[in-house]
Amino acid sequence: MDLYQIIYFILWIGISLDTSLGLPQLIRIGGLFGYGEDPSIESAFRYAIYKINHDRNLLPDTKIAYDIQHLPTFNSFKAAKKACKQVNLGVASIFGPQSENLAGHINSICNFLEIPHVETRLDTRADVATSYSFNLYPDSSVLSRAYLDIIKYFKWRKIFIIYGDQTSLLLLQDILKAPVNNDVTITVRQASKLNMREVLKEAQKKKFSHIIADLNIDDTHLLMKAALQIGMIDSNYHFVLTNLDIETLDLDDYKYNFVNLTGLRLVTRDDPDSRIILDEMAEYQRRHGVALLNKTDLIKTEAALMYDAVNTFAHALEGADKSAKMRLVNLSCEENEAWSDGSTLYNYLNLVNKPKINEVSNEYRGLTGPLEVSQGVRTDFNLDILQLTSNGIEKVGYWNPQEGINFTVSYDAVETRFGNRTLIITSIKPVINRTLVVTTLLERPYVMEKKPGDKKFVGNDRYEGFCVDLLAEIAKIVKFTYKIELVPDDTYGAPNDKGEWNGMVRQLIDKKADLAVASLTINYIREQVIDFTKPFMNLGISILFKVPKREKPGLFSFLNPLAIDIWLYVVAAYFVVSFLMFILARFSPYEWYNPHPCNPDTDIVLNNFSLGNTFWFAVGTLMQQGSDINPRAVSTRIIGGMWWFFTLIIISSYTANLAAFLTVERMVSPIENAEDLSKQTKISYGTISGGSTMTFFRESEIPTYQRMWSFMSSKKPTVFASSTEEGIRRVKQGNYAFLMESTMLDYTIQRNCDLMPVGGLLDSKGYGIGTPTGSLWRDPISLAILSLQENGKIAMLYNKWWRNTGTCSRDEKSKDSTKAHSLGVANVGGVFVVLVAGLSMAILVSCVEFLYNAKRNATKEKTHSCAGSSHFHKQSLCTELAAELRFAVRCHGSSKRPALKRQCSRCVSHTAEPPNPINGVRSAREVQRRHSHLHVPPHSPHDSENGNGYYNYPEYIDGGNHMQYKETKT
Structure with a gap:
C-alpha cells in the first residue's frame, strides 16, 4: 500500500x-x-x-x-x-x-x-x-369547528357571544358564518373588566339564555362572578367557555345552582x-x-x-x-x-x-x-368535553376532527325533558328504562292504598296520593320504570343509640331500594348517610289549635265603637264646654237682653244661659236634637259652633263604626303564636313522640323553644302523641295545641272545620327524595323536580290532594264572615237597658220633686186674716199630697194650673190660701204682706178678670228681681 x-x-x-x-x-x-x-x-x-x-x-x-x-x-x-x-x-x-x-x-x-x-x-x-x-x-380553524359542532348538537338558534379582543373572534369564525345557512340569530359584544356586568345585563334583558364567552382565564372568572351577582347562574342559562383552562377555575360558588356550563380541555388528565x-x-x-x-x-x-x-x-x-x-x-x-x-x-x-x-x-x-x-x-388532537356538575368539573365526552362530538352520557333524554333548555347531566351515565325499587310508607295524603272495589288493583296501581303522582311525573321525564314497596317497619328512619338506622333510610343504606319517596325531611343527620334531591316541597313546624267559639257582642257593645278614654274625653269636654258657656254668657253684655221689648226704659234684663240651661244646650247638641236656647254673643257662638263641629265628628265616627261592632262576632283565641304558648301553662301542647319535630325542640337553642321543650318534657301525663291522628283527636277535645308540620296541618284543617293554624312557621325545611350515597339518579331527578316546579305541575298536585279533596272551604267561611247579619237583642239590648234606666230615673226624680214640694208647703206656716183677726196655721202633709195628687191626675180642664185653696178650722169656707209657688214665683198679695213697702190696689188695672174666671196678678220671679204677670183663679 x-x-x-x-x-x-x-x-x-x-x-x-x-x-x-x-x-x-x-x-x-x-x-x-x-x-x-x-x-x-x-x-x-x-x-x-x-x-x-x-x-x-x-x-x-x-x-x-x-x-x-x-x-x-x-x-x-x-x-x-x-x-x-x-x-x-x-x-x-x-x-x-x-x-x-x-x-x-x-x-x-x-x-x-x-x-x-x-x-x-x-x-x-x-x-x-x-x-x-x-x-x-x-389550529384555530379546527378549534372553531369544535365549538360549531357543540352549538349544532345543542340546536341553539339564538346566541349571545362575548369576546375580549379582536383575535378572540378567530375561534368563533365558523359560528359567525352559521347564520347565513342555518338561520341562527347571533349578538356579539366586546367585554372588559369595566363593562362585564353591563354586557351580561343586556343578554339578560334581551332574553338570551345561550352565551358563548371567548375570554382569557382572568376575564372568564370575572364573567362568572358577575353572572352570579345578577342572577344568571341557574338552570335557565347555558354558558360555553372557549378558554381551555376552565378546569383551573374555582367553581364551587356555581356548581350547586344547576347552571349549564360547558367547556373543552386539551390536557388529558384521565390518561394514565x-x-x-x-x-x-x-x-x-x-x-x-x-x-x-x-x-x-x-x-x-x-x-x-x-x-x-x-x-x-x-x-x-x-x-x-x-x-x-x-x-x-x-x-x-x-x-x-x-x-x-x-x-x-x-x-x-x-x-x-x-x-x-x-x-x-x-x-x-x-x-x-x-x-x-x-x-x-x-391539526389532529383530542379535546375533552367538560361540564359543571354538583361534584365539580367532569368529563362528559370528547371531540376530535375525525369523529366530531362523542358524549359519554345520554343527552337525548335530557333534551326531550327540557325542550329548548338543555340542562345537562354530566356526573352520570344513566341507564334508560331501568326498573327502580322505590321504598315508601302509608301517610295521607302522600301515599294511600286505594279502596278495594269491583276492580282489583295490582302493582303500583294499588297506591294513590301526592307522592305517587309526583313519582309518575318524574319517571316520565327521566325515563325509568319503578316498583313501589312499603318499608317493613313503617318508619322514616332514625339512628338508635348504637348509630344503626331503621326505616326507609336503612333501606337506602343497604341498597335494598333505589329511591325513598315520601314526606321525608331533609336534615343534617340523614344527609350524612344518604343523598337527597332538591326539595319538592318546603314546609315548617306550625301550631294546630281548636277554633275558639265566636264571642257574642256584649250588652253594652254599642259603646265599643269608641274607646273608653274617648268616652271620658267626651264627658270631660261636655262639662268644660257647659261651664265655659255659662261663664262667658255672664261676662258678655250681649247675652243680657230686655224681656219686655215694648218697655225700652225698663231696668230689668234677662240671661237665658243659666247653669242648668248651658248643660241642657250642650247635651241637646251632643244628641243632635238641639235646644230652644241659642247664643247671642259672638264669643258664645264661637263656643257653640266649635261644640257643634266636635259633636258632628264624634257622632259621625261613632255611627260609622257602630254597624261593624254590632254585626261582627269576633273569635278571640287565647294564643296567637309560639311565644304566647310558652308563657302559659293552662293550655297543654306537644308533638309526635320521637319525630323530627320533637328533635327540633329538644336540640333548639332559642329561649322560647327551650321553654316549650322544658314544659313538654316535664308535663305529666305526657303531652306527646303517638301518632298524628292522636294529636288531632286531643286538639278536638280542647285545651291542647299540637305542634306538627305545616303541610300535614294544612291537610288536616281542610277536613276539620273546627281546627285552625295559629301563628307562622317555627322553622324552615323541605321534603326531598332520598337516594343512596353517590347514586347516579340524584342529579337527573333533581332537574326533573326543578322542571316540575317551574311549569306548575307540583302546585297542581298539591291543590289536587290538599284543596280539592277537602270538605271545609276556608274561603267560603271567610266570605260568609264578611256578610252583614240581622241584629238581635244581644246586639242592641244595652240600648233598651239605658232607656229603661233613664225612664226609671226620671220617675224617681219626679217623685222626689213631688214629695219635696208637698212637704215644704205643708210644713210652712201661713198668716192670713179671717173674721177680723190674723192667725197662723199649717197644712198637713197628707192633705197637701192629696190636693197635689188630685190636680196631677185630673184628665180634663185647663192646662194652666191655678193656686190651690187651703183651709183651716178658723177660716170660713170661702177663703183660700194659694200654695207656695214653685221655682220662686210668688203672688203679688203675698209679696205685699211680707213687704209692706209694696202696694198693690185691690182692684188695680192688672187685677182684671180675663173672662175665664181668672185674674192677672203681678208676680215676681227669681226672688223678686224680675216681674211677670200670672193668671190666678179666684
Missing part, C-alpha cells in the same frame, strides 16, 4: 467516524419568555429539560443546555436583540414567547436563519406553511401516562418550590404544551441522531448565513409520532394527547 492509499484510508476512517456521531454531546436551545407571562410556562420549560437530561433512554449521549431571556412585552427591538444573542450561542431551536406581537418578530428571525421556532400559543396568522414555526397549540407525569411534577414542585401546578395540582394548557414541546424536540433529536448528521454553528443576525441543518431538524419535528421513520420509532404521547403536526400546524 503506497503512501496515498494510506492517507486516503485515514481520511475515510475519519470521515466515517465523524458521520457516525450523529449529535453533539451538548445541544443548546433558547427560551424566550415575556414579562408578565404565567411563570408556570417557564417552569415547565426548565422541568422538561431536567427530565430529559435525567432520562437514560432518551438521548443518552447528549445533554440539552438552555439559555433563558426575558423580553419586554411591548419592545420588539429589545426582544430581537435578545433573540440574536441566543443565535450567536448556536442554539438548535428557540422556544417562545407567548406574546402575539413579539412572536411575530422572533419567527421572522428564525425563518431567515432557518432555525426551528417552537411555539405553544394560539396563532392567528393566516399562513404559516412556509415558515420555520412549529406550533403545538391546536399523563397522571404519572402530573404526579412527578407535583413532587418536583414540592421539593424545589417552583410554580408548575396550581393549588389543586392542575396544570394550565400553555404550560402543558411547553412541556410537550420540549419533549417533542427531544424525540426529534432522537430521530435525527440515528438517521442523520447534525452540526451546530454560531450564527449572526447581521449576516446572511443560515443554519444548514435547520431544515433537517424542522422536518424531524414534523415527523414525531409518524409511523416507521427509517424503521425508528420515536412516538411520544404527552400531556396534551397524541402529537401529530404537519408543516408546523397541529
Whole structure:
C-alpha cells in the first residue's frame, strides 16, 4: 500500500467516524419568555429539560443546555436583540414567547436563519406553511369547528357571544358564518373588566339564555362572578367557555345552582401516562418550590404544551441522531448565513409520532394527547368535553376532527325533558328504562292504598296520593320504570343509640331500594348517610289549635265603637264646654237682653244661659236634637259652633263604626303564636313522640323553644302523641295545641272545620327524595323536580290532594264572615237597658220633686186674716199630697194650673190660701204682706178678670228681681 492509499484510508476512517456521531454531546436551545407571562410556562420549560437530561433512554449521549431571556412585552427591538444573542450561542431551536406581537418578530428571525421556532400559543396568522414555526397549540380553524359542532348538537338558534379582543373572534369564525345557512340569530359584544356586568345585563334583558364567552382565564372568572351577582347562574342559562383552562377555575360558588356550563380541555388528565407525569411534577414542585401546578395540582394548557414541546424536540433529536448528521454553528443576525441543518431538524419535528421513520420509532404521547403536526400546524388532537356538575368539573365526552362530538352520557333524554333548555347531566351515565325499587310508607295524603272495589288493583296501581303522582311525573321525564314497596317497619328512619338506622333510610343504606319517596325531611343527620334531591316541597313546624267559639257582642257593645278614654274625653269636654258657656254668657253684655221689648226704659234684663240651661244646650247638641236656647254673643257662638263641629265628628265616627261592632262576632283565641304558648301553662301542647319535630325542640337553642321543650318534657301525663291522628283527636277535645308540620296541618284543617293554624312557621325545611350515597339518579331527578316546579305541575298536585279533596272551604267561611247579619237583642239590648234606666230615673226624680214640694208647703206656716183677726196655721202633709195628687191626675180642664185653696178650722169656707209657688214665683198679695213697702190696689188695672174666671196678678220671679204677670183663679 503506497503512501496515498494510506492517507486516503485515514481520511475515510475519519470521515466515517465523524458521520457516525450523529449529535453533539451538548445541544443548546433558547427560551424566550415575556414579562408578565404565567411563570408556570417557564417552569415547565426548565422541568422538561431536567427530565430529559435525567432520562437514560432518551438521548443518552447528549445533554440539552438552555439559555433563558426575558423580553419586554411591548419592545420588539429589545426582544430581537435578545433573540440574536441566543443565535450567536448556536442554539438548535428557540422556544417562545407567548406574546402575539413579539412572536411575530422572533419567527421572522428564525425563518431567515432557518432555525426551528417552537411555539405553544394560539396563532392567528393566516399562513404559516412556509415558515420555520412549529406550533403545538391546536389550529384555530379546527378549534372553531369544535365549538360549531357543540352549538349544532345543542340546536341553539339564538346566541349571545362575548369576546375580549379582536383575535378572540378567530375561534368563533365558523359560528359567525352559521347564520347565513342555518338561520341562527347571533349578538356579539366586546367585554372588559369595566363593562362585564353591563354586557351580561343586556343578554339578560334581551332574553338570551345561550352565551358563548371567548375570554382569557382572568376575564372568564370575572364573567362568572358577575353572572352570579345578577342572577344568571341557574338552570335557565347555558354558558360555553372557549378558554381551555376552565378546569383551573374555582367553581364551587356555581356548581350547586344547576347552571349549564360547558367547556373543552386539551390536557388529558384521565390518561394514565399523563397522571404519572402530573404526579412527578407535583413532587418536583414540592421539593424545589417552583410554580408548575396550581393549588389543586392542575396544570394550565400553555404550560402543558411547553412541556410537550420540549419533549417533542427531544424525540426529534432522537430521530435525527440515528438517521442523520447534525452540526451546530454560531450564527449572526447581521449576516446572511443560515443554519444548514435547520431544515433537517424542522422536518424531524414534523415527523414525531409518524409511523416507521427509517424503521425508528420515536412516538411520544404527552400531556396534551397524541402529537401529530404537519408543516408546523397541529391539526389532529383530542379535546375533552367538560361540564359543571354538583361534584365539580367532569368529563362528559370528547371531540376530535375525525369523529366530531362523542358524549359519554345520554343527552337525548335530557333534551326531550327540557325542550329548548338543555340542562345537562354530566356526573352520570344513566341507564334508560331501568326498573327502580322505590321504598315508601302509608301517610295521607302522600301515599294511600286505594279502596278495594269491583276492580282489583295490582302493582303500583294499588297506591294513590301526592307522592305517587309526583313519582309518575318524574319517571316520565327521566325515563325509568319503578316498583313501589312499603318499608317493613313503617318508619322514616332514625339512628338508635348504637348509630344503626331503621326505616326507609336503612333501606337506602343497604341498597335494598333505589329511591325513598315520601314526606321525608331533609336534615343534617340523614344527609350524612344518604343523598337527597332538591326539595319538592318546603314546609315548617306550625301550631294546630281548636277554633275558639265566636264571642257574642256584649250588652253594652254599642259603646265599643269608641274607646273608653274617648268616652271620658267626651264627658270631660261636655262639662268644660257647659261651664265655659255659662261663664262667658255672664261676662258678655250681649247675652243680657230686655224681656219686655215694648218697655225700652225698663231696668230689668234677662240671661237665658243659666247653669242648668248651658248643660241642657250642650247635651241637646251632643244628641243632635238641639235646644230652644241659642247664643247671642259672638264669643258664645264661637263656643257653640266649635261644640257643634266636635259633636258632628264624634257622632259621625261613632255611627260609622257602630254597624261593624254590632254585626261582627269576633273569635278571640287565647294564643296567637309560639311565644304566647310558652308563657302559659293552662293550655297543654306537644308533638309526635320521637319525630323530627320533637328533635327540633329538644336540640333548639332559642329561649322560647327551650321553654316549650322544658314544659313538654316535664308535663305529666305526657303531652306527646303517638301518632298524628292522636294529636288531632286531643286538639278536638280542647285545651291542647299540637305542634306538627305545616303541610300535614294544612291537610288536616281542610277536613276539620273546627281546627285552625295559629301563628307562622317555627322553622324552615323541605321534603326531598332520598337516594343512596353517590347514586347516579340524584342529579337527573333533581332537574326533573326543578322542571316540575317551574311549569306548575307540583302546585297542581298539591291543590289536587290538599284543596280539592277537602270538605271545609276556608274561603267560603271567610266570605260568609264578611256578610252583614240581622241584629238581635244581644246586639242592641244595652240600648233598651239605658232607656229603661233613664225612664226609671226620671220617675224617681219626679217623685222626689213631688214629695219635696208637698212637704215644704205643708210644713210652712201661713198668716192670713179671717173674721177680723190674723192667725197662723199649717197644712198637713197628707192633705197637701192629696190636693197635689188630685190636680196631677185630673184628665180634663185647663192646662194652666191655678193656686190651690187651703183651709183651716178658723177660716170660713170661702177663703183660700194659694200654695207656695214653685221655682220662686210668688203672688203679688203675698209679696205685699211680707213687704209692706209694696202696694198693690185691690182692684188695680192688672187685677182684671180675663173672662175665664181668672185674674192677672203681678208676680215676681227669681226672688223678686224680675216681674211677670200670672193668671190666678179666684
